[in-house]
Amino acid sequence: MTTREKILGEVLQNQPSSLPLPDISRFRGEKQDVVQKYKTVFESIGGKVFLVENVEAIKVLIKQHYDTGKRIATTLPEMTDVFERIIPNVEPYTYEDVELAIINAHFSVAENGAVWLSDEVMGQRVIPYICQHLGVVVRAESIVPTLHEAYDIIGEGTYGFGGFIAGPSKTADIEQALVLGAHGPLSMAVFILE
Amino acid sequence: MSQPTTKDHAALAEAFIKDEERVDWHDGALWYIREKRDIASKGIPEWEDLREAASQIKSNVISNLHEYLLQFEANLKKNGITVHWADTPEEHNEIVYAILKAKEIDQMVKSKSMLTEECGLNEYLEERGIGVINSDLGEYIQQLDNEPPSHIVLPCIHKRKEEIGELFHEHLGTEKGLSDPTQLTRVARKHLRNVFMTRRAALTGVNFAVAETGEYVVCTNEGNADMGAHLSEVQIASMGLEKIIPQKKHLGVFLRLLARSATGQPITIYSSHYKKPREGQEMHLILVNAGRTRQLGRKDFQDSLKCIKCGACMNTCPVYRKSGGLSYHNTISGPIGAILAPNLDMKRHADLPFASTLCGSCSNVCPVKINIHDQLYKWRQEIVKEGYATNTKVFGMKAMAWTLSSSDKLATAGRAGRWFMQNVPFVVNNKLNPWYKQRDMPEGPKESFTEWYIKNEQNKPD
Numbered sequence: 286m287t288t289r290e291k292i293l294g295e296v297l298q299n300q301p302s303s304l305p306l307p308d309i310s311r312f313r314g315e316k317q318d319v320v321q322k323y324k325t326v327f328e329s330i331g332g333k334v335f336l337v338e339n340v341e342a343i344k345v346l347i348k349q350h351y352d353t354g355k356r357i358a359t360t361l362p363e364m365t366d367v368f369e370r371i372i373p374n375v376e377p378y379t380y381e382d383v384e385l386a387i388i389n390a391h392f393s394v395a396e397n398g399a400v401w402l403s404d405e406v407m408g409q410r411v412i413p414y415i416c417q418h419l420g421v422v423v424r425a426e427s428i429v430p431t432l433h434e435a436y437d438i439i440g441e442g443t444y445g446f447g448g449f450i451a452g453p454s455k456t457a458d459i460e461q462a463l464v465l466g467a468h469g470p471l472s473m474a475v476f477i478l479e
Numbered sequence: 480m481s482q483p484t485t486k487d488h489a490a491l492a493e494a495f496i497k498d499e500e501r502v503d504w505h506d507g508a509l510w511y512i513r514e515k516r517d518i519a520s521k522g523i524p525e526w527e528d529l530r531e532a533a534s535q536i537k538s539n540v541i542s543n544l545h546e547y548l549l550q551f552e553a554n555l556k557k558n559g560i561t562v563h564w565a566d567t568p569e570e571h572n573e574i575v576y577a578i579l580k581a582k583e584i585d586q587m588v589k590s591k592s593m594l595t596e597e598c599g600l601n602e603y604l605e606e607r608g609i610g611v612i613n614s615d616l617g618e619y620i621q622q623l624d625n626e627p628p629s630h631i632v633l634p635c636i637h638k639r640k641e642e643i644g645e646l647f648h649e650h651l652g653t654e655k656g657l658s659d660p661t662q663l664t665r666v667a668r669k670h671l672r673n674v675f676m677t678r679r680a681a682l683t684g685v686n687f688a689v690a691e692t693g694e695y696v697v698c699t700n701e702g703n704a705d706m707g708a709h710l711s712e713v714q715i716a717s718m719g720l721e722k723i724i725p726q727k728k729h730l731g732v733f734l735r736l737l738a739r740s741a742t743g744q745p746i747t748i749y750s751s752h753y754k755k756p757r758e759g760q761e762m763h764l765i766l767v768n769a770g771r772t773r774q775l776g777r778k779d780f781q782d783s784l785k786c787i788k789c790g791a792c793m794n795t796c797p798v799y800r801k802s803g804g805l806s807y808h809n810t811i812s813g814p815i816g817a818i819l820a821p822n823l824d825m826k827r828h829a830d831l832p833f834a835s836t837l838c839g840s841c842s843n844v845c846p847v848k849i850n851i852h853d854q855l856y857k858w859r860q861e862i863v864k865e866g867y868a869t870n871t872k873v874f875g876m877k878a879m880a881w882t883l884s885s886s887d888k889l890a891t892a893g894r895a896g897r898w899f900m901q902n903v904p905f906v907v908n909n910k911l912n913p914w915y916k917q918r919d920m921p922e923g924p925k926e927s928f929t930e931w932y933i934k935n936e937q938n939k940p941d
Contacts, residue, residue, distance in 0.1 A: 289564040292768045296720070297545040299776030304542045306725060307535040309732055312525060326745060377710055378676050396735075397745035410757055411709035414702045414749075432731040432746075441692055441727065445755035446709075449734075451746050454702040458617035458633065460640045461508050462660035467616060468671055469702030469749075 314430025319395040320477060323428050327398035330452040331465050333474040336425075340364065343422065343476045347385065350474070351418060355384035360408040361422065371408030380409060386416035392427035393475065394435050399451035400475060401435060403444035410446050419450070419470040425479045487830035487869075492802035493916070495637070505637060506800040512633075513794040515743025516844065523735070533732050534848035537785035540723055541775060547690040547723045548766070554693025555764055558755045563765045568598035571767050575600060575682065575715060578763055579609055582713055584680045590697070590704035591615040592684030593631055593788065594717050594767060597810040600682075612674050614703040616667055623650045629804030631811060632741050632790035637803045671703070681707030685718035685764075686787070687733055691726045694754035695764070698737060698747040705751055714756065715763045720771045721784040733787060736846040741789040774822045779857045783818045785847040792841035792851055798834050807831060814841035818854040821862065829867035832858035890929065897923040 286294075324334045337343055340363040351357065358369045358380065364387060371386070380386075388407055390400035400421045404410050413419050429435050439447070454469030465471060496502050520526045540547060555562050565571035571594075579587065587604070589595065589611055601611045601622070613622045617634030621627065623646045628634030635643070644658035653666055683704045687696040695716055697704045708714045724733065738744040756762040775781050793799045793813030804812035809820040809828060814835060820828035832855045841851040862868055863876070882892045899906050900923030907920050914920065926934075 287564075288566045288570060292564055292566055292720070292766070292772060293545060293548065295768075295772035296548065296775065299772055299781075300544050301542045301778070301781060304535070304538040306539045307532045309532050309536075309728065312529070312532070312731065330744065330748075381672070381676060394746075399746050399750070404757070409709075411706070414705040414709060432735050433728070436728045436731045439727070442752075442754070444752075445757065446751070446753055448705070448749060448751040449746060450749060452748050454700070455748055456616045456664060456701050457742075458615075458620065458635060459643055459660040459663055460638075461511070461633075461636070462640075464661050464664040466668065467664060467701035467703070468614070468668060468675070468706050 309433070312431070312433045314396060314434060316430055319428045319430055320425050320479075322395040322430075323393055323398065323477075326395065327452065327475060330398050331455065331473075332398060332452045333472065335474060335476045336479055337476050338479060340422070340478075343387070343420075346476070347387070347420065351385045356382055357385045357387070358383050358408075358412070358416075359387040360406060360412075361387060361389060371412055373409060375409075377409050377411040377415070380412060380415050383412070383416040385418045385420055386412050387420040387422065388413065390421045390423045390475075392429055392435070392438060393423045394430075394432060394449070395428055396431045397449075397451055399435075399449035401439065401447065401449055403442065403447035405444055413448075413450055414454075414469045416470055419453070419473045420476060421450070421473070422476045422478060425477050428477075486808070488802065488806050488808070488834040489830070489913070491806035491808060492834075495803040495806055496801065501637075501639065502801055502803075504639070505803060508636060509794045509800045512742060513791070513844070516740055516791055516794065517743075519739035519743040519745065523739070529732055529736055530846055530848055533736055533787075533846055534785065536724065536729050536732065537847050538782075540725065541721065541781060541784050543725075544720065544723065544775070547725060548720065551688055551690040551693060551723055552766075554690070556693075558693045560693070560756065560762045560764050563763060565765055565767045565769070568767075568769050571595075571598045571717065571765055571769070572600050572603040574765055575717075576604060576607060576609070578713065578715060579604075579680055582679070582761075584609070584713065586610045586612075586678055587680040587682060588612050588614050588674055588678040588707045588711075589682045590684065590699060590707055591618055591634075592682065592717055593628075593810055594684055594719055594769075595682065596627060597769065598717075598767070600717075612671075612678075614671055614674065614701075614707055615699070616664065616671075616701060616703075619667060619671065620646060623647075626805065627810060629812060630790060630793055631788050637805065672706070675703075675706040675710050678707065679711060680713040680715065681711035682715040682717065683708060685716050685722050686737070687724050687730060688718055688722045689725075689727050689730065690723050692754065694727075694752050695722075696730060696734075697751050697753065698734075698749065699751075700744075700748045702749050705749055708751075708753070709757070712759065713761045713763070714753075715765065716753070717765045717767060719767055719769070721786075737787055737789055740791040740844065740846040770823050774819070777822065779861075780818060780822060780854055782849050783815070783822075783851075783854060785849055786815055786819075787847055789846055791844040791846065795840045795844050797836060797838065797840070802834070807834065814851045814855065815849070818851060818858060821858050825862060825865060826867050829862045830869075832856075832862060833872070890927070893927045897925070897927070899923075901925075
């Protein structure tokens with residue numbers, strides 16, 4: 286008997302009689318004021334929010350707020366005229382010195398400040414984690430109230446990797462003192478396109 | 480009667496509580512997190528409904544685990560992930576070693592995984608010439624100090640920043656006396672980013688494994704799991720059998736509960752869904768039993784497998800807060816550890832279900848509504864029945880049973896107790912009485928309630 290058969294056999298023998306799954310369709314959030322709610326929550330977890338009209342406005346904000354003398358990389362086609370385009374076919378560690386990465390999110394979640402990203406928009410899976418600062422662009426109309434609506438949109442998904450990101454990397458492991466920038470980005474900004 | 484093979488919880492806690500200032504700080508820090516959990520949960524009007532739904536989903540999981548494991552395995556394979564099964568911690572460690580060996584890898588980076596702590600993976604690999612670095616900051620600090628984590632979410636919550644500064648001075652060459660948390664974190668960041676860049680293999684734990692899609696979710700605040708995984712050519716995930724959830728939409732319920740229960744955050748910074756290897760990368764997932772099927776067969780204790788490892792029961796527990804996680808001498812400490820550990824080794828962990836006041840606070844905050852305090856009480860009965868309780872405990876309980884068996888005996892015992900405490904307090908206020916440690920005994924009341932009641936009734940005007 287293989288280990289697999291042994292374990293599965295014991296599980297089958299020991300599991301109690303089947304109990305039903307609950308209906309969770311009743312869990313729903315309120316669609317109203319999601320942009321404002323998102324902004325409040327995201328700022329409370331250490332993020333920055335900019336409400337913008339178009340991608341050109343984001344370019345201006347980046348020049349004001351970040352060190353453009355350093356490496357800035359993006360997956361947004363509208364930005365590759367001024368910033369480096371992230372390409373998939375290079376070793377991921379070569380992005381270690383990216384100062385700012387700007388990528389599109391599929392949508393964001395008002396109740397917790399998270400943006401949803403899949404490897405389809407990241408260019409490279411490591412990008413939103415390895416950069417020193419992260420900038421994410423999200424359309425105002427795509428913001429959903431809670432994670433329940435979020436998973437309705439994600440569905441099964443065609444991605445190989447996807448993730449929610451809710452703010453800059455953080456730790457409170459030393460005496461519960463909050464420090465932004467543990468291993469990943471020191472800051473995170475969300476540009477909401479209205 | 481059998482005695483535990485190591486020092487028991489009370490003896491280990493005694494060392495921890497010698498430093499009163501530290502105990503007060505520890506107690507306060509954890510209670511502060513409990514309060515943050517309360518604020519976060521009250522922001523969700525349907526919180527109690529969510530807990531109930533989560534509990535029901537997990538009941539469905541443990542009662543259909545066989546089917547879900549088969550479904551999960553099939554979907555993992557479809558996604559290009561190699562599946563391994565391990566019945567024991569040793570088997571798990573052998574599998575990891577074989578994967579690394581085949582690729583001639585001798586250094587690995589690991590994100591937080593209580594399971595691999597439970598398996599003693601680091602020691603096993605180090606004995607075979609493979610270096611492992613824990614990348615979660617708290618676990619990294621614990622590794623530097625050669626100590627296990629004391630809390631499943633906050634691994635070094637029992638340490639003061641000066642002690643961490645001293646460890647960094649010794650191991651990382653920082654200046655002596657540095658104790659600022661931000662500066663210490665920056666030093667670790669620099670050091671660990673270099674580790675991520677140079678490791679070909681990364682191992683992570685698993686928070687939720689979705690049977691329906693064959694993907695798994697890892698939650699961190701630091702981003703260490705992702706840094707390791709996305710820079711590696713071999714990615715390994717180790718999970719206990721019970722981490723399965725049926726459908727992807729159920730993540731909505733669990734991710735809403737997890738971080739709010741753990742630290743009061745609305746969600747962890749990173750909730751990463753791993754589904755397929757990246758091009759040129761190998762992905763392995765190890766399904767580990769290590770006693771879980773046995774716990775599944777224990778009717779009174781099978782619900783402990785619903786745990787999502789948020790640590791809320793630890794933060795709220797008056798005994799945990801005052802005794803520290805290391806005094807539980809088990810990878811998972813606190814109330815949940817005390818109901819999981821006896822399943823692994825009842826004799827060795829016979830003391831743990833007694834490290835509780837049975838106040839029930841753990842059950843009240845548990846996001847999946849495990850009846851933790853009931854299970855603690857049931858383990859006590861099991862342990863005494865199996866003959867694993869200490870002699871003093873057995874004698875004490877027998878004396879208690881005799882005293883409570885009739886009202887006359889109780890009244891006599893009460894009178895004797897009050898007389899001793901009033902007239903010869905040194906008989907109880909000495910180090911032979913464990914209740915006297917770190918505290919004074921209260922002044923004995925002059926009379927019992929029964930005596931007061933009878934006197935009062937007699938003096939009542941008709």
